[in-house]
Amino acid sequence: MGKATGFMEYSRQTVKERNPAERTKDWSDYTIPLSDEEVRKQGARCMDCGVPTCQSGMEISGATTGCPVYHLIPEWNDLVYRGQWKEALHREHVMNNFPEFTGMACPAPCEGACVLGINEPPVAIRTVERxxxxxxxxxxxxxxxxxxxxTGKKVAVIGSGPAGLAAAAQLNKAGHLVTVFERSDRVGGLLTYGIPEMKLSYDVVMRRVRILEQEGITFITNTEVGKDYPVSALRSDFDAVIMCAGATIHRNLQVEGRELKGIHYAMDFLHSNTKSLLDSNLEDGNYISAEGKDVIVIGGGDTGTDCLATSVRHNCKSLVQFDVYDKKGAIRDEVGNPWPQYPRVHRVEYGQKEAAAAFGDDPRAYAVMTKKFVGDAEGNVKEVHTVNVKLRIGEDGTRIREEIPGTEKVWKADLVLLAIGFSGPDQGLIQKLNVETEANSTVKAEYGKYTTNVEGVFAAGDMRRGQSLIVWAINEGREAARECDRFLMGATVLP
Structure with a gap:
């Protein structure tokens, strides 16, 4: 624990943020680190709570609570409070290969399960971690x-996102020769091309990748296994394979007018922006620009928020974010959302703050469902037609959204970004490897074992579990490496 009375003496404080009106003029990190003394006080707030639910990842009512990588949170909170930073770093790395990724881009389910959070603001765990x-x-x-x-054993890891990187790091620790294949031109998967620079810089990703390379891991980019690198070679060149290619098939919105120009998947928008930014500081023009446009983002999650922040930096004309859910309350519902469930409360994230600074108000419209898109004579989207909805639970427990008559509305739009998630993994490689899938198209591999129906082929991360969090990807990559090591050696020392 930290200081015995720390949670009574100190208030919660997270990383500071640069002025929203100023930071949207660049692509640099939007946060400002706390001082060492400020971080020590946050570590001091950690309680001697007996059962530290923060460090045990669970899924309750469809949401993650606690840390899936079983981070030793109370230990490194205490060490930081005592000024033992190097020891804290060691304990942080015991269960998490990449605390910089989770410290910057994880929604912190650990904080949702913090015991202090029952009646006080929880410990600022993610701030201390970072x-x-x-x-x-x-x-x-x-x-x-x-x-x-x-060991002389060779393992191929397909995909260089958090699951692939974690699997590679652990297998390399066990002494195996690891090669990571990435079909994009840069390592990192969605860490690189799915999260904008101001939230998670590519330099941060490469800082870690360079260490992995120096530890002996080989990275091969611009190579799609099954297309640029044949599956036959994969099976003959390597003793085992771990599939970590993610869930990359976009969830579509099947409404009238979807085919109009100017309607894009959010990830295509973010990917092209980051690639152009890294390639040429946007000078090559090879990206989907929001400059001077009326932008509508459909989807209320983190990806939608990233689209807001990116659109503001493009100097868009207007900006609205549709959320199909009602606006949540400021505090959790003790009956419908009790501790330690992840708190379903109203949050104002960095992108909403930036949009408000640019346009004067929070950009979100709640309980809104898109009915159709309307275009101009050239086939460009010009309007989005919506209706408000209310949620009803059917007799069988299904969630039914009922339209509210008289709430129909028409919105101007010449750029629409669909940020409604992913439906599953690409099936190309899966089929070429003859790997079985679940009904939802994810790879069939039991959690904790990660073995597919094909001997020596494992699956982890979003490719196995479906769209999820960075921290779950790291968890699965680590555990799949453990099972792969067991397959190769007959036993394993990996956690």
Whole structure:
């Protein structure tokens, strides 16, 4: 624990933020780190709670609560409070290979399960986590640690997102020769091309990748396995394969006018922006621009928020975000959403703050369902037609959205971004490897075992579980590496 009375003496404080009106003029990190003393006080708020539910990941009522990688949160909170930063870094790395990724881009289900959160603002766990790893890099404590011996076994990891990177890191620790295949031109998967620069910089991703390379991992980009690299070679060149290619098939919106120009998947918008930004600082023009446009983002989650922040930086003309759900309350519903469930409360994230600074108000419209798109004579979208809805639970427990008569509305739009998630993984490689799938198209592999029907082929992350969190991807990548090591060696020392 931290200081015995710390949770009574200190208030919750998370990372500070740059002025929203100023930070939208660049693509730099929108946050400002706390001082060491401020972070120590946050660590001091950690309680001697007996059962630290923060560090045990669970799924309750369809949402994650607690940390899926079983982070040793009370331990490193206490060490930070005592000023033992290097020891805190060591404990942080025990269960999480990449605390910088979770510290920057995880929704912090650990905080939702914090015992202090029952009647006080929870411990600022993610802020402490990020502060530890950034201090570690700044001090030069994060260094390559290649294995002392090699087993001679070769493993292919397909996909370089968080699941693939975690699997590769763990297998390399066990002494295997690991090659990571990535079909994009840069390593990182959605860490690189799905999360904007101001939220998770590519430099942060590459900082870690360079260490993995120095530890002996080989990365091959611009290579799609099954197309650029034949499956026959994959099976003959490697002793085992772990599939971590993610869930990349976009969920579509099947309404009238969907075929109109100017309607794009959110991830295509974000991907093209980041690639152009990294390639040429947007000078090549190879991206979907929101400049001067009336933009509507359909989807109220994190990806939608990233679209808001990106559109503001493009200098869009107007900006609205549709959320099909009602606006949530400021505090959790103790009956319908009791602790330790992840708190379903109203949040104002960085993108909404930036949109409000640019246009004067929060951009969200709640309980809105899109009915159709209308275009001009050239086939460009010009309007979005909507209706408000209310949620009703059917007799069989299904969720039914009923339209509210008289709430129909027409919105101007010449750029529409669909941020409604992913339906599953691409089936090309799955079929070429003859791997069985579940009814929802994900790879059939039991959680905790990760073995497919094909001997020596494993699956982890979103490709196995469907669209999920970075922290679940790291969890599955680590555990799949453990089972792969067991398959190769007959036993394993990996956690």
């Amino acid at each position: 502060s530890i790893i950034e201090r570690g890099f700044a001090e030069g404590w994060v260094v390559p640690e290649p294995p002392k011996t090699r």
